[in-house]
Amino acid sequence: MLARVIFHLDMNSFFASVEVAKDPSLSGKPLAIAGNPKERKGIIVTSTYEARAKGIKTTMPIWQAKKLCPELIVLPPNGDSYRKASQAIFDILLSYTPNVQQVSIDEGYMDVTDMTDIHPVHLAKQIQKRIFEELRLPCSIGIAPNKFLAKMASDMKKPNGITIVRKRDVPQVLWPMPIEEMHGIGRRTVEKWKKTSIYTIGDLAMADKELLLKKFGDRGLKLQERANGIDHRKVDPNAYSRFKSIGHSKTLHVDTANREVIHDTFSTLAVRVQHRLHEKKVCAYGVQITIRYFDWKMITRSKKLDDPIHSEQDLLKEAKRMFEQAWNGERVRLLGISTYDLIDQQYAYKQLDLFSYKEDEKKERLQQTLIDLQKKFGDASVQKGYRKKVNDDDKH
Structure with missing residues (x-):
């Protein structure tokens, strides 16, 4: 059976990047998108990497962000622009294969298993280049044999990264990572995992199944499978x-x-x-x-x-x-x-x-x-x- 090849494409600082694409004079500057910027009481929704380098983080109040970075440019969200850019991104992905599953406004999966005439890395570079040249938007792409590993891979190199994670890489690459960095672990449950002596993805992979079932139910066992690189979910074009x-x-x-x-x-x-x-x-x-x-x-x-x-x-x-x-x-x-x-x-x-x-x-x-x-x-x-x-x- 042919191993699946799954891409996870994740746009980098999407809302901020759309604003930069519309106004190139913002390029290279610390920029944040936030609700209620005029009253300075809004919360940062996203920011450019230049802003992040100054310590700006998502959910930070504007007044605090301005304290850290007085030159920070703050813009209100523009939903119409983001939706149009999202549509254009997924139109590009669908020009390669119908096996595209959108999961949010700025990320999605592609099953490119059948595209055997081009190496996956070359294909990822081609898609990444095309999105940037046509839309002026940067993205990262994870390549893996399943959706979970592809998602984890796309988070490893930002911005403009392309990362491959194979199942055999899981013990060396994933297991040392803190449990809060695992896709599927909610921020509100992190302390519960740690109280169960599960501090890393490796701890979860090796944890006692009965303990997981007792503390986290079937969801715990499913996450343990993913910690071991197992994920049978298909790319579903109709899921969104x-x-x-x-x-x-x-x-x-x-x-x-x-x-x-x-x-x-x-x-x-x-x-x-x-x-x-x-x-x-x-x-x-x-x-x-x-x-x-x-x-x-x-x-x-x-x-x-x-x-x-x-x-x-x-x-x-x-x-x-x-x-x-x-x-x-x-x-x-x-x-x-x-x-x-x-x-x-x-x-x-x-x-x-x-x-x-x-x-x-x-x-x-x-x-x-x-x-x-x-x-x-x-x-x-x-x-x-x-x-x-x-x-x-x-x-x-």
Whole structure:
């Protein structure tokens, strides 16, 4: 059987690089992208390597970054420019093979196993050169027999690196690395791994399976396989857009124009949609509501968001806002919330703010606690406000 050849392409300082490509006078200068730069309270989302050399880091407040680097240029995010650049990048990749899996706005996998007429390194150099010449954007490419190793390889040389990691290289190359540098280990779980005496990727590779199962469940065993260089996942061209939408709708027992009942129904829907988003590990760039009136007339309203959302609070806020704008005051028979333009949670991008960033972390922990309680004791165990009995009509 022919060994697979997988590329992982990762754009370097993508948002900042797009700004430099648009304005070449920024080239070679310390540049950062941050939310709310005018008020100096925003958080750094990404920065050029020149800025990183001055100590600038992601999630650092602007005021602190400016202290470290007074000449730092700070620009607000430009979502349209980034999406257009992303589309152009993936158009280039798809010109080589249809076996391309986008995983975020600025990274993706390619399965080039069948491209036997060119050496993988030469092909990687060709792709890297073409993206830079056509779009003025730098990237790093990892080459390996599977997705995990390709991802790890692409992180090893930045910017403009091309790195090969073979399975036989794993003990020498990967095992000495700290556990927090392993793809798939969340920053919030690092301390839990260390408390289990797993400090390096090698420690994980050699760990007792029963201990891993007890402490981390099936996920622990899966990560141990990857620490040993084993990953059977295929490059899936449809994965990025597989979840077209996730939503729920409810029919009320009695047609109503009572705003409190309507808002409470939306609250119930938001909880259930949030559960589904959490289960699928996705966030949404789009929210849509459905209103069916007593006379069966039905309308929908939707909104595209700058930042992806997944929490009950954010879903409810958007749903209520759209409802208040669309409602004609007549009695309502059915309400629905659905989400679309979904993206994997780990790749979701948010324009972080100094205050909302810390609040988001608290919200995330609270949300997980609520989900755990509701899973254990049912949806009714944690509720807010007035509840009216409604029927589940639909979910998708």
